[in-house]
Amino acid sequence: MQRSWAERAASIEPFLAMEVAERAFALEREGARVIHLELGEPDFEAPREASEACAQALLAGETHYTDSRGLPELRAAVAAEKSARAGVAIDPERVLVTAGTSPAMLLVFGLLVEPGAEVLIPTPHYPCYPNFARFCGGVPVFVPTDPRDGYAVDVDAVRRALTPRTAAIVVGSPANPTGAVQSAETLAALAQLGVPLVSDEIYDGLVFDGGRAPSALAASEDAFVLDGFSKRYAMTGFRLGFAIAPPRALRPLQVMQQNLFISCNHFVQRAGVAALAHGEPTRRAMLAAYARRRDRLAAGLRALGFEIPALPAGAFYVFADARAFGADSRKLAFDLLERAHVAVTPGVDFGAAGEGFLRFSLSAADAQIEEALARLAEALPARA
Ligand SMILES: Cc1ncc(COP(=O)(O)O)c(C=O)c1O
Known part of the structure; x- marks a missing residue:
């Protein structure tokens, strides 16, 4: 019986x-030259010191289980760096090191x-x-944000959506896909609603025009912060992230980690220590490139007929209204992939509120962005 x-x-x-990326890879196997603007994958190398530390640790035999919460050196370095970013002292005992931000999300x-x-x-x-x-058996409840307000989270709307069954509020800032950065006041107000606030800060440090993204850690010791090395240090494939949790939550998170993952990779954790010590030039170089590409891509897309209601304040995506070319973002994205070999993400991936939009990642070289714009000019359907 099945x-x-x-x-x-x-x-x-x-x-x-x-799904778009996997179709793009199939086209490439058939010989197509695809421009990849669909993935949140920095096109930069990881900091050299991080790769070297990882390789040396591997060769030196650091290939064992570690403390399930992470190496003490890494927990201390994460706490110190995040304290400096957030502007509030964070005890290393609140840090749980995980194999990417995604496992931290699962545990929280x-x-x-x-x-x-x-x-x-x-x-x-x-x-x-x-x-x-x-x-986890839960039910997502969506609270719309408006591009005309720069996708600021509407605290009153969140408050109205609360019920006795609300278990958590989840906010990403800087956000994927919109690039919105939430204010310290918004985070503080959300943290005071009496429900745990989960703040995904994986794009922390990637804010344009000299800006900074406030951390929920400064708003409340009860907030759960998710963060990692994938975006800020171009270390997606290392699989390294962390949660910073309220003190009383660390023990149950530790017990889940022991059972589900045991620990994070030993030698990869050494890469994390080195990235925190030496990764700043990588972060700065990426940010400068993303800012340049954002301006070029946004101008080019607008000239083609896309509407970009809010330029991203952070992260590395342009979220563009493509309704002039059709209401079905999935169909439009796959059509552009087949006809122009330009891979972009359908806005509906980001919820019904994103339908009609396309997300363009800025993680492609300037010349590729130029070529993508030229190909789109040829391939886009006539404006409705
Ligand atoms: C908002 C956000 N959170 C979490 C992740 C997952 O990151 P990681 O590679 O650390 O698992 C991503 C990856 O794209 C992301 O955009």
């Missing part, structure tokens, strides 16, 4: 950015979300937030 899979697997939706959602509990998510949103909520 058994059906567990309900939690069926509740997860495909990650469309990955696992801690907070009971079956049937509601998770409030301002939208457009990172596609995996509702899927993590569903995986």
